[in-house]
Amino acid sequence: MEYRKLGKWGAKVSALSLGTYLTVGFTSDAKTSKGLVKMALDAGINYFDTADAYNRGEAETALGKLVAGIERSDLFILTKVWAPMSDDVNDRGLSAKHIKESCDKSLKRLGMDYVDCYMCHRSDPDTPLEETILAMEDLIRAGKVIYWGVSEWSAPMMVRANELAKQLGARPIAVSQPRYNLLYRYPESLLFPITAQEGIGNVIFSPLAHGMLTGKYKPGEDAPDGTRAADDRQNLVIKQMYWNEENKKKGQELVEIARDFGVSPAELAIAWCLRNPNVSSVILGASRVAQLEENLKALELELTEDVLKRIEELYPQPEAIPQI
Ligand SMILES: NC(=O)c1ccc[n+]([C@@H]2O[C@H](COP(=O)([O-])OP(=O)(O)OC[C@H]3O[C@@H](n4cnc5c(N)ncnc54)[C@H](OP(=O)(O)O)[C@@H]3O)[C@@H](O)[C@H]2O)c1
Numbered sequence: 001m002e003y004r005k006l007g008k009w010g011a012k013v014s015a016l017s018l019g020t021y022l023t024v025g026f027t028s029d030a031k032t033s034k035g036l037v038k039m040a041l042d043a044g045i046n047y048f049d050t051a052d053a054y055n056r057g058e059a060e061t062a063l064g065k066l067v068a069g070i071e072r073s074d075l076f077i078l079t080k081v082w083a084p085m086s087d088d089v090n091d092r093g094l095s096a097k098h099i100k101e102s103c104d105k106s107l108k109r110l111g112m113d114y115v116d117c118y119m120c121h122r123s124d125p126d127t128p129l130e131e132t133i134l135a136m137e138d139l140i141r142a143g144k145v146i147y148w149g150v151s152e153w154s155a156p157m158m159v160r161a162n163e164l165a166k167q168l169g170a171r172p173i174a175v176s177q178p179r180y181n182l183l184y185r186y187p188e189s190l191l192f193p194i195t196a197q198e199g200i201g202n203v204i205f206s207p208l209a210h211g212m213l214t215g216k217y218k219p220g221e222d223a224p225d226g227t228r229a230a231d232d233r234q235n236l237v238i239k240q241m242y243w244n245e246e247n248k249k250k251g252q253e254l255v256e257i258a259r260d261f262g263v264s265p266a267e268l269a270i271a272w273c274l275r276n277p278n279v280s281s282v283i284l285g286a287s288r289v290a291q292l293e294e295n296l297k298a299l300e301l302e303l304t305e306d307v308l309k310r311i312e313e314l315y316p317q318p319e320a321i322p323q324i
Contacts, residue, residue: 001044004280008199017047019283025062026055035289037066047076053083064110082121094124096135119149137170149175155194180204182315189320192278201280210238213269215255219248270298
Protein backbone atom coordinates (compact mmCIF):
# COMPACT_ATOMS: atom_id res chain seq x y z
CA MET A 1 0.00 0.00 0.00
CA GLU A 2 1.04 3.56 -0.59
CA TYR A 3 0.31 6.16 2.10
CA ARG A 4 -0.25 9.82 1.35
CA LYS A 5 -0.34 12.98 3.42
CA LEU A 6 -3.67 14.70 3.98
CA GLY A 7 -2.77 17.98 2.32
CA LYS A 8 -0.32 19.81 4.58
CA TRP A 9 -1.31 17.79 7.65
CA GLY A 10 0.84 15.18 9.34
CA ALA A 11 -1.37 12.09 9.37
CA LYS A 12 -1.09 9.70 6.43
CA VAL A 13 -3.91 7.73 4.85
CA SER A 14 -3.79 4.76 2.52
CA ALA A 15 -4.03 5.90 -1.12
CA LEU A 16 -6.91 3.45 -1.49
CA SER A 17 -9.50 3.36 1.28
CA LEU A 18 -12.73 1.48 1.92
CA GLY A 19 -16.14 3.15 2.07
CA THR A 20 -19.31 1.81 3.65
CA TYR A 21 -22.10 3.66 1.81
CA LEU A 22 -24.87 1.26 0.66
CA THR A 23 -22.66 -1.78 1.39
CA VAL A 24 -21.27 -2.63 4.86
CA GLY A 25 -24.17 -2.68 7.33
CA PHE A 26 -26.75 -2.48 4.53
CA THR A 27 -26.81 -4.47 1.26
CA SER A 28 -23.67 -6.53 1.97
CA ASP A 29 -24.44 -9.47 4.26
CA ALA A 30 -22.32 -10.13 7.36
CA LYS A 31 -19.97 -12.53 5.57
CA THR A 32 -19.34 -10.12 2.69
CA SER A 33 -18.87 -7.14 5.02
CA LYS A 34 -16.35 -9.14 7.05
CA GLY A 35 -14.57 -10.25 3.87
CA LEU A 36 -14.38 -6.68 2.56
CA VAL A 37 -12.90 -5.26 5.76
CA LYS A 38 -10.46 -8.16 6.12
CA MET A 39 -9.27 -7.81 2.53
CA ALA A 40 -8.87 -4.05 3.01
CA LEU A 41 -6.84 -4.50 6.17
CA ASP A 42 -4.71 -7.23 4.59
CA ALA A 43 -3.97 -4.86 1.69
CA GLY A 44 -2.74 -2.22 4.14
CA ILE A 45 -5.78 0.06 4.02
CA ASN A 46 -5.87 2.14 7.18
CA TYR A 47 -8.61 4.62 6.21
CA PHE A 48 -12.23 3.51 6.51
CA ASP A 49 -14.96 5.93 5.51
CA THR A 50 -18.45 6.00 6.99
CA ALA A 51 -21.25 8.38 8.05
CA ASP A 52 -24.02 8.51 10.62
CA ALA A 53 -26.49 8.63 7.74
CA TYR A 54 -25.36 5.38 6.07
CA ASN A 55 -28.34 3.17 6.79
CA ARG A 56 -29.19 5.34 9.81
CA GLY A 57 -26.16 4.35 11.89
CA GLU A 58 -26.01 0.69 10.84
CA ALA A 59 -22.84 1.18 8.75
CA GLU A 60 -21.01 2.72 11.72
CA THR A 61 -22.16 -0.09 14.00
CA ALA A 62 -21.10 -2.79 11.53
CA LEU A 63 -17.74 -1.14 10.79
CA GLY A 64 -17.02 -0.64 14.50
CA LYS A 65 -17.50 -4.36 15.15
CA LEU A 66 -15.41 -5.39 12.16
CA VAL A 67 -12.37 -3.35 13.21
CA ALA A 68 -12.81 -3.90 16.95
CA GLY A 69 -9.74 -6.15 17.27
CA ILE A 70 -7.41 -3.81 15.37
CA GLU A 71 -4.94 -1.56 17.16
CA ARG A 72 -6.66 1.84 17.15
CA SER A 73 -3.52 3.65 16.02
CA ASP A 74 -3.42 1.44 12.90
CA LEU A 75 -6.76 2.88 11.74
CA PHE A 76 -7.89 6.19 10.32
CA ILE A 77 -11.66 6.45 10.82
CA LEU A 78 -13.70 9.18 9.15
CA THR A 79 -17.39 9.66 9.89
CA LYS A 80 -19.85 12.43 9.04
CA VAL A 81 -22.64 14.57 10.41
CA TRP A 82 -25.40 16.69 8.79
CA ALA A 83 -28.07 14.41 7.30
CA PRO A 84 -31.38 14.06 9.18
CA MET A 85 -31.20 11.09 11.55
CA SER A 86 -34.84 11.28 12.73
CA ASP A 87 -37.88 13.55 12.40
CA ASP A 88 -36.64 15.74 15.26
CA VAL A 89 -35.97 19.32 14.09
CA ASN A 90 -32.55 19.35 15.76
CA ASP A 91 -31.44 15.89 14.68
CA ARG A 92 -29.87 17.25 11.50
CA GLY A 93 -27.65 20.00 10.16
CA LEU A 94 -24.47 21.56 11.50
CA SER A 95 -25.64 23.33 14.67
CA ALA A 96 -23.34 23.09 17.69
CA LYS A 97 -26.08 21.08 19.40
CA HIS A 98 -26.37 18.49 16.65
CA ILE A 99 -22.62 18.23 16.07
CA LYS A 100 -21.95 17.49 19.74
CA GLU A 101 -24.83 15.05 20.16
CA SER A 102 -24.21 13.34 16.84
CA CYS A 103 -20.52 12.85 17.53
CA ASP A 104 -21.29 11.13 20.84
CA LYS A 105 -23.77 8.82 19.10
CA SER A 106 -21.33 7.99 16.28
CA LEU A 107 -18.56 7.19 18.76
CA LYS A 108 -20.92 4.90 20.66
CA ARG A 109 -21.94 3.06 17.49
CA LEU A 110 -18.31 2.75 16.36
CA GLY A 111 -17.23 1.65 19.84
CA MET A 112 -14.41 4.21 19.78
CA ASP A 113 -13.21 7.09 21.98
CA TYR A 114 -12.37 9.33 19.04
CA VAL A 115 -12.58 9.58 15.26
CA ASP A 116 -9.63 10.63 13.15
CA CYS A 117 -11.73 12.91 11.02
CA TYR A 118 -15.21 14.28 11.66
CA MET A 119 -16.79 15.66 8.53
CA CYS A 120 -19.65 17.98 7.65
CA HIS A 121 -21.48 15.82 5.08
CA ARG A 122 -22.79 18.93 3.27
CA SER A 123 -23.20 22.62 4.20
CA ASP A 124 -26.03 23.99 6.34
CA PRO A 125 -27.40 27.42 5.37
CA ASP A 126 -29.37 27.56 8.68
CA THR A 127 -26.22 27.59 10.82
CA PRO A 128 -23.55 30.33 10.87
CA LEU A 129 -20.15 29.01 9.82
CA GLU A 130 -18.58 30.16 13.10
CA GLU A 131 -20.98 27.98 15.09
CA THR A 132 -19.93 24.88 13.13
CA ILE A 133 -16.22 25.75 13.32
CA LEU A 134 -16.34 26.26 17.10
CA ALA A 135 -18.36 23.06 17.60
CA MET A 136 -15.63 21.15 15.75
CA GLU A 137 -12.94 22.92 17.78
CA ASP A 138 -14.71 21.92 21.01
CA LEU A 139 -14.75 18.27 19.92
CA ILE A 140 -11.05 18.46 19.04
CA ARG A 141 -10.23 19.95 22.44
CA ALA A 142 -12.36 17.28 24.14
CA GLY A 143 -10.24 14.61 22.42
CA LYS A 144 -13.15 13.16 20.46
CA VAL A 145 -12.00 14.32 17.04
CA ILE A 146 -8.52 14.81 15.57
CA TYR A 147 -9.16 16.55 12.23
CA TRP A 148 -12.33 18.01 10.83
CA GLY A 149 -13.45 18.20 7.26
CA VAL A 150 -16.17 18.99 4.76
CA SER A 151 -17.80 17.15 1.89
CA GLU A 152 -19.05 18.91 -1.23
CA TRP A 153 -18.58 22.41 0.15
CA SER A 154 -17.75 24.97 -2.50
CA ALA A 155 -14.16 26.19 -2.60
CA PRO A 156 -15.15 29.79 -1.69
CA MET A 157 -17.01 28.49 1.36
CA MET A 158 -13.94 26.55 2.47
CA VAL A 159 -11.80 29.68 2.13
CA ARG A 160 -14.34 31.67 4.19
CA ALA A 161 -14.39 28.94 6.85
CA ASN A 162 -10.61 28.86 7.12
CA GLU A 163 -10.40 32.66 7.39
CA LEU A 164 -13.00 32.57 10.14
CA ALA A 165 -11.26 29.70 11.93
CA LYS A 166 -8.06 31.76 11.98
CA GLN A 167 -9.89 34.75 13.48
CA LEU A 168 -11.49 32.48 16.09
CA GLY A 169 -8.25 30.70 16.99
CA ALA A 170 -9.84 27.44 15.89
CA ARG A 171 -8.51 24.58 13.77
CA PRO A 172 -9.06 25.03 10.00
CA ILE A 173 -10.52 22.44 7.64
CA ALA A 174 -8.03 19.61 7.16
CA VAL A 175 -9.89 17.31 4.79
CA SER A 176 -12.28 17.71 1.88
CA GLN A 177 -14.33 14.86 0.41
CA PRO A 178 -15.45 15.67 -3.13
CA ARG A 179 -17.11 13.50 -5.75
CA TYR A 180 -14.45 12.87 -8.42
CA ASN A 181 -14.43 10.50 -11.35
CA LEU A 182 -14.11 10.48 -15.15
CA LEU A 183 -17.74 11.57 -15.49
CA TYR A 184 -17.41 14.29 -12.85
CA ARG A 185 -14.18 16.22 -13.26
CA TYR A 186 -15.27 19.58 -11.82
CA PRO A 187 -12.92 19.37 -8.79
CA GLU A 188 -9.93 19.73 -11.15
CA SER A 189 -10.84 23.31 -12.01
CA LEU A 190 -13.09 24.36 -9.13
CA LEU A 191 -11.66 22.72 -6.04
CA PHE A 192 -8.14 21.33 -6.26
CA PRO A 193 -6.38 24.68 -6.84
CA ILE A 194 -7.99 26.01 -3.65
CA THR A 195 -7.42 22.92 -1.50
CA ALA A 196 -3.77 22.98 -2.61
CA GLN A 197 -3.53 26.64 -1.58
CA GLU A 198 -5.19 25.94 1.81
CA GLY A 199 -3.25 22.73 2.50
CA ILE A 200 -6.45 20.69 2.62
CA GLY A 201 -6.28 16.98 1.73
CA ASN A 202 -8.81 15.45 -0.67
CA VAL A 203 -10.28 11.99 -0.13
CA ILE A 204 -12.44 11.45 -3.16
CA PHE A 205 -15.68 9.48 -3.46
CA SER A 206 -17.51 7.55 -6.19
CA PRO A 207 -14.41 6.88 -8.33
CA LEU A 208 -16.49 4.52 -10.50
CA ALA A 209 -19.51 6.85 -10.76
CA HIS A 210 -21.53 4.26 -8.80
CA GLY A 211 -20.47 1.52 -11.23
CA MET A 212 -21.14 3.47 -14.43
CA LEU A 213 -17.41 3.30 -15.27
CA THR A 214 -17.16 -0.49 -15.06
CA GLY A 215 -18.72 -1.21 -18.45
CA LYS A 216 -21.44 -3.40 -16.94
CA TYR A 217 -24.24 -1.06 -18.03
CA LYS A 218 -24.79 -1.57 -21.76
CA PRO A 219 -26.38 0.81 -24.32
CA GLY A 220 -30.04 0.06 -24.93
CA GLU A 221 -30.24 -2.30 -21.96
CA ASP A 222 -31.71 -2.04 -18.46
CA ALA A 223 -29.43 -2.48 -15.47
CA PRO A 224 -28.61 -6.16 -14.82
CA ASP A 225 -30.09 -7.71 -11.66
CA GLY A 226 -27.91 -7.47 -8.60
CA THR A 227 -26.38 -4.11 -9.55
CA ARG A 228 -26.75 -0.76 -7.80
CA ALA A 229 -28.62 0.75 -10.74
CA ALA A 230 -31.20 -2.06 -10.64
CA ASP A 231 -31.99 -1.61 -6.95
CA ASP A 232 -34.45 1.15 -6.01
CA ARG A 233 -33.00 1.34 -2.49
CA GLN A 234 -29.65 2.38 -3.97
CA ASN A 235 -30.08 3.86 -7.42
CA LEU A 236 -31.24 7.42 -6.75
CA VAL A 237 -27.84 9.03 -7.40
CA ILE A 238 -26.69 6.85 -10.31
CA LYS A 239 -30.03 7.37 -12.05
CA GLN A 240 -30.02 11.13 -11.47
CA MET A 241 -26.39 11.84 -12.26
CA TYR A 242 -25.03 9.33 -14.72
CA TRP A 243 -27.74 7.14 -16.23
CA ASN A 244 -28.00 7.93 -19.95
CA GLU A 245 -27.21 6.25 -23.26
CA GLU A 246 -24.18 8.44 -23.92
CA ASN A 247 -22.50 7.43 -20.67
CA LYS A 248 -23.33 3.76 -21.26
CA LYS A 249 -21.76 4.02 -24.73
CA LYS A 250 -18.68 5.75 -23.36
CA GLY A 251 -18.45 2.96 -20.79
CA GLN A 252 -18.05 0.46 -23.62
CA GLU A 253 -15.29 2.58 -25.16
CA LEU A 254 -13.55 2.63 -21.78
CA VAL A 255 -13.79 -1.18 -21.79
CA GLU A 256 -11.87 -1.16 -25.07
CA ILE A 257 -9.14 1.16 -23.83
CA ALA A 258 -8.80 -1.01 -20.73
CA ARG A 259 -8.69 -4.21 -22.80
CA ASP A 260 -5.91 -2.80 -25.00
CA PHE A 261 -4.01 -1.94 -21.81
CA GLY A 262 -4.62 -5.40 -20.31
CA VAL A 263 -6.66 -4.26 -17.30
CA SER A 264 -10.32 -3.84 -16.33
CA PRO A 265 -12.20 -0.54 -16.81
CA ALA A 266 -12.64 -0.26 -13.03
CA GLU A 267 -8.88 -0.52 -12.49
CA LEU A 268 -8.29 2.10 -15.16
CA ALA A 269 -10.89 4.54 -13.79
CA ILE A 270 -9.52 4.23 -10.25
CA ALA A 271 -5.89 4.54 -11.37
CA TRP A 272 -6.85 7.71 -13.25
CA CYS A 273 -8.15 9.27 -9.99
CA LEU A 274 -5.10 8.07 -8.05
CA ARG A 275 -2.64 9.76 -10.37
CA ASN A 276 -3.92 13.23 -9.50
CA PRO A 277 -1.47 14.73 -6.97
CA ASN A 278 -4.33 16.52 -5.19
CA VAL A 279 -5.87 13.19 -4.21
CA SER A 280 -4.80 11.82 -0.82
CA SER A 281 -7.06 8.78 -1.02
CA VAL A 282 -9.55 7.20 -3.41
CA ILE A 283 -12.44 5.76 -1.42
CA LEU A 284 -13.41 2.43 -2.91
CA GLY A 285 -16.98 1.20 -2.88
CA ALA A 286 -17.38 -2.54 -3.31
CA SER A 287 -20.46 -4.70 -2.97
CA ARG A 288 -18.50 -7.93 -3.36
CA VAL A 289 -15.09 -9.13 -2.23
CA ALA A 290 -14.12 -9.92 -5.85
CA GLN A 291 -14.79 -6.27 -6.79
CA LEU A 292 -12.51 -5.04 -4.04
CA GLU A 293 -9.83 -7.49 -5.12
CA GLU A 294 -10.06 -6.13 -8.67
CA ASN A 295 -10.15 -2.48 -7.61
CA LEU A 296 -7.12 -2.79 -5.36
CA LYS A 297 -5.03 -3.66 -8.40
CA ALA A 298 -5.37 -0.05 -9.56
CA LEU A 299 -2.56 0.83 -7.18
CA GLU A 300 -0.05 -1.03 -9.32
CA LEU A 301 -1.03 0.64 -12.61
CA GLU A 302 1.23 3.14 -14.32
CA LEU A 303 -0.87 4.86 -16.96
CA THR A 304 0.98 5.48 -20.23
CA GLU A 305 0.77 8.72 -22.21
CA ASP A 306 -1.17 6.86 -24.91
CA VAL A 307 -3.80 5.58 -22.48
CA LEU A 308 -4.12 8.99 -20.82
CA LYS A 309 -4.63 10.63 -24.21
CA ARG A 310 -7.38 8.17 -25.12
CA ILE A 311 -9.07 8.68 -21.74
CA GLU A 312 -8.84 12.46 -22.14
CA GLU A 313 -10.50 12.29 -25.55
CA LEU A 314 -13.32 10.12 -24.20
CA TYR A 315 -13.91 12.09 -20.99
CA PRO A 316 -12.70 15.68 -21.62
CA GLN A 317 -12.64 18.23 -18.82
CA PRO A 318 -16.01 20.01 -18.55
CA GLU A 319 -16.29 23.78 -18.64
CA ALA A 320 -16.08 25.37 -15.22
CA ILE A 321 -19.32 26.39 -13.53
CA PRO A 322 -19.61 29.43 -11.23
CA GLN A 323 -19.41 28.84 -7.49
CA ILE A 324 -20.73 30.62 -4.42
N1 LIG B 1 -19.33 12.33 1.07
C1 LIG B 1 -20.32 11.85 0.36
O1 LIG B 1 -21.35 12.50 0.18
C2 LIG B 1 -20.21 10.48 -0.23
C3 LIG B 1 -21.10 10.08 -1.25
C4 LIG B 1 -20.95 8.82 -1.80
C5 LIG B 1 -19.95 7.98 -1.35
N2 LIG B 1 -19.11 8.36 -0.35
C6 LIG B 1 -18.05 7.46 0.18
O2 LIG B 1 -17.29 6.95 -0.91
C7 LIG B 1 -17.36 5.53 -0.94
C8 LIG B 1 -17.32 5.06 -2.38
O3 LIG B 1 -18.43 5.64 -3.10
P1 LIG B 1 -19.26 4.77 -4.13
O4 LIG B 1 -19.77 3.53 -3.46
O5 LIG B 1 -20.22 5.66 -4.80
O6 LIG B 1 -18.05 4.31 -5.11
P2 LIG B 1 -18.05 3.80 -6.62
O7 LIG B 1 -16.76 3.11 -6.77
O8 LIG B 1 -18.36 4.89 -7.56
O9 LIG B 1 -19.25 2.73 -6.70
C9 LIG B 1 -19.18 1.53 -5.99
C10 LIG B 1 -20.14 0.52 -6.58
O10 LIG B 1 -19.79 0.21 -7.93
C11 LIG B 1 -19.89 -1.18 -8.17
N3 LIG B 1 -18.54 -1.72 -8.38
C12 LIG B 1 -17.43 -1.47 -7.64
N4 LIG B 1 -16.37 -2.13 -8.15
C13 LIG B 1 -16.80 -2.80 -9.23
C14 LIG B 1 -16.17 -3.63 -10.17
N5 LIG B 1 -14.87 -3.89 -10.10
N6 LIG B 1 -16.93 -4.16 -11.18
C15 LIG B 1 -18.25 -3.88 -11.27
N7 LIG B 1 -18.91 -3.11 -10.40
C16 LIG B 1 -18.20 -2.55 -9.39
C17 LIG B 1 -20.54 -1.76 -6.93
O11 LIG B 1 -21.97 -1.68 -7.07
P3 LIG B 1 -22.90 -2.91 -7.49
O12 LIG B 1 -22.06 -4.15 -7.61
O13 LIG B 1 -23.89 -3.01 -6.39
O14 LIG B 1 -23.49 -2.49 -8.79
C18 LIG B 1 -20.08 -0.81 -5.86
O15 LIG B 1 -20.88 -0.84 -4.69
C19 LIG B 1 -18.64 5.21 -0.19
O16 LIG B 1 -18.66 3.91 0.35
C20 LIG B 1 -18.66 6.27 0.90
O17 LIG B 1 -17.83 5.87 1.98
C21 LIG B 1 -19.23 9.62 0.20
